[in-house]
Amino acid sequence: MAMPTIYDVARHAGVSPATVSRVLNGRSTVDAGLRDRVNAAAAQLGYRPNSLARNLRRSTTNLWAVVISDINNPFFTALVRGVEDVGQGLGYSVVLCNSDENPDKEADYLRALLADQISGFIVSPTSRTENLAALHEAGRAVVAIDRRPRNLAVDTVLVDNEHGAREATTHLIEQGFRRIACITGPARLSTASRRLRGYRSALRAAGIEPDPALERHADFRQRGGYTAMANLLAARPAPDAVFVTNNLMTVGALECLADNDIRIPDQVGVVGFDDVPWATFIRPPLSTVTQPTYELGRTAATLLKARIDDPDRPPETATLHTTLHARASSRRP
Amino acid sequence: MAMPTIYDVARHAGVSPATVSRVLNGRSTVDAGLRDRVNAAAAQLGYRPNSLARNLRRSTTNLWAVVISDINNPFFTALVRGVEDVGQGLGYSVVLCNSDENPDKEADYLRALLADQISGFIVSPTSRTENLAALHEAGRAVVAIDRRPRNLAVDTVLVDNEHGAREATTHLIEQGFRRIACITGPARLSTASRRLRGYRSALRAAGIEPDPALERHADFRQRGGYTAMANLLAARPAPDAVFVTNNLMTVGALECLADNDIRIPDQVGVVGFDDVPWATFIRPPLSTVTQPTYELGRTAATLLKARIDDPDRPPETATLHTTLHARASSRRP
DNA sequence: CTGTCGCAAGAAACCGATTTCTCGTAAGGT
DNA sequence: ACCTTACGAGAAATCGGTTTCTTGCGACAG
Known part of the structure; x- marks a missing residue:
């Protein structure tokens, strides 16, 4: 019932607790005979050191x-x-x-x-x-x-958030999308701002001036992604693609698009950041920027x-x- | 740098460590004046008890x-x-x-x-x-x-695994499906066997004899669900519905059905056990037995x-x- | 043969709390 | 006024390890 202590092992092996400690931690040279006796005693009693005591001493x-x-x-x-x-x-x-x-x-x-x-x-x-x-x-x-x-x-x-976001956005541009929106996270998080920056820099590199009306900050959660997407759909002229900067918000955005019977990618192209297990089998399969x-x-x-x-x-x-x-x-x- | 100890607080308040302990744990009556002095000292030093020491003593x-x-x-x-x-x-x-x-x-x-x-x-x-x-x-x-x-x-x-599985299977039967397959987990896990049992009992209640050719044991993971589904599709006559007993295997089964261009629910009806965040927005939305x-x-x-x-x-x-x-x-x- | 040095192993201190034991004081009863 | 009782607070033991200090023995050099 009660766990054996180092004193039990010492008594059982006929040595001092200090010696038991030395054997078990292998720090110092101990006579081979004693070492074997200690190991045998520890094994026999099923001794396990109390980590509270050890850690208290070692702080x-x-x-x-x-x-x-x-x-x-x-x-x-x-x-x-x-x-x-x-x-x-x-x-x-x-x-x-x-x-x-x-x-x-x-x-x-x-x-x-x-x-x-x-x-x-x-x-x-x-x-x-x-x-x-x-x-x-x-x-x-x-x-x-x-x-x-x-x-x-x-x-x-x-x-490399900026690079990942730039790659995703460039890909959308190459596919012919022009009014590309971005749903990113709270501005105070570097993750959100870097991805937004990558998005903008890809647009500029293609000669498209970033349009603040197509940028949304949400909360990195599903609900926020849904709301931001609904909000973007009301923009005029409407976006023809969206880059969503995390997985949960992507779920929300897709849910919103589905609720509004918007066809992907014909009406709105989508790329999400972060992988999701079901990316490949939903229809159409979801483009993602995956992180390791x-x-x-x-x-x-x-x-x-x-x-x-x-x-x-x-x-x-x-x-x-x-x-x-x-x-x-x-x-x- | 170093965290203050109870001795520091005691010295600072001009009392014994025992009294500090009593005040901080509120176990015993202590003079109000001392109590305030101890609390003030603890607050001023930013004292936090070392939980290793406390736990060692309290074992x-x-x-x-x-x-x-x-x-x-x-x-x-x-x-x-x-x-x-x-x-x-x-x-x-x-x-x-x-x-x-x-x-x-x-x-x-x-x-x-x-x-x-x-x-x-x-x-x-x-x-x-x-x-x-x-x-x-x-x-x-x-x-x-x-x-x-x-x-x-x-x-x-x-x-209530058995009840949940029975409800799912009964629902499929009521919808007119007849050759209903089941992909469940390892037989040694009660979760898997109970859900299988519920599935069978629903079939029997509807006068359908469970067919071992439509039952598969997999590993509760995505890969296993995919393989089991692929395997079931080869059965003759083929199943017209499948009840999958956990979320990850459901993902695998859906992936397999998508890869084989099988229409849901026209060719195969699907109900999964466990909820998934994307159940509502995939097309068609996925029927699930959700657990709290x-x-x-x-x-x-x-x-x-x-x-x-x-x-x-x-x-x-x-x-x-x-x-x-x-x-x-x-x-x- | 004796003094010094090295080293292995036991004794004891220590980590930082809680809790028991002890003591002194004040209150209350006669 | 004196004795008992209760109680608040300090002293000391304790939890179970690790680590430092001390001791005793044997080896080796002078």
Whole structure:
């Protein structure tokens, strides 16, 4: 019932607890005979070290916290999976927290976790940088993911948002679309503004002046995408294509187009950012800019480990690349 | 830089650490003047108790572990969110583990977590019950979710799988479909077998003898659903409808039908188990049996708390209800 | 033969809280 | 006025490990 302690093992092997600790951690040379006796005793009793006690003494833990902004978004869950797989391999467990894009909730979580001796943080930061800055100043290992925190030099993992957006928009232009709209996220998030910038720069490169009447900021969720699309449909002259900068908003936009019996791509061409599992089998198949989500998580975890091992290394930004999958939703007949 | 300890607060307030502890936990009566001084000192120093030390002394933690079998499945992530929201309200953090439907990986996780003084476990068990049984025998609070563990009396949260499946199948029959196929999950999982049983019982109730040639066991993933569907299409006479018992396999089945240019519901009617965000806007809209996923998580968390507070209460099984959303994919023209 | 050095292993301190034990003071009863 | 009782608050033990300090033994050099 009660777990055996290191004292039980010591007594059982006829040595001191210090020696047991030394054997189990392999830090110091111990007589081979004693070592075997300790190992045998530990095995026999089914001893497992109490990590609370160990971590209290070492003042660290084997926990990582991942704070994401929307647990309902498959983008973030795939990312968590990447983090988890790497962490697991290195002996860390992952605590998952969902900030819901709410800076106060994020602050609550981080404040609580700060007291928990968590050894590393991977955060998709909300707009308010102070939360992350506080962690960083407290000397904790921090990696920002998906979004670039303003005015804060921490390790960061991003995708090349501007390039991805430019590629998507250029593709629409090449297909002959001219009045191309863009539904992007909250202006305060770098992800949203970079993608918007890429969209605009593609238009300009093709000699089309970006029209503010065709740009919408929504909330990166399904509902917001629906509303923004409905809103765009009322614009005159109406857009003939739309570039939607995340997966959930793309779902909303498609739902809106379906509700209004608008044919894709004849009446409106569509390209979405982020992959979705059903992109290929809906009719028409959906064109997407896919991100290496799982790899983003793995990269963040790797950077976090490097930061923990060497807190003084200069901060690094890893930028991964997106891939355009052009399918029928953006193809001019 | 270094976090202040209870000794710092005590010194600052001119009292003993014991008194600080008493004030902060509100367990005992303390002179109002001292109380205010302690609170002021704690606030001024920004004191947060070190949870490692607290938990070591109390020999418990404020951590819950949720072990799910597929983090890529939105069903499980919605569920985790329900757990997390309740846990957060009660002061628990949630550690997320992904067993990937692999009993060995599950065993590794649970063994590691057992040493971590985790105070509660919510697990969607793989087929091997021993892992869960070990936890239970070690006296830990455990709640099984989504699947009923064989031969193990622990708190369990389920949906009424048999009823949901019967309702879906009956609906297909009422719409005039006759050769109704079923793609279900691994036979060893109660979820899969119960849904299959509900399907069969609906057929029998309508005077149709279940045909083994129309039943397929796959792996609850997209790929498996695709293969099973392809396989079913080769059956002679071919099925005129299919009931798919989870969301990811439904995606695979739909993909397969699309690849083979099979019209839904004219050639094959479709009903899926589990909701998906895009059910309403694909053409035709997808009929689904939805589960109250978020509520499942909340219920599991509530049961877990009750179990932690009273380890001796008799095990309880909560069964939540599914809802059939009949849409165009299952409607005979 | 003796003094020094190295090293293995036990003893004890420590991490930072909570909780039990102890003591002193004030209140209340006779 | 004195003795008992209650209670508030400090001292010290405790949780279970790790790490530093100390000790004792054997080896080796002078």
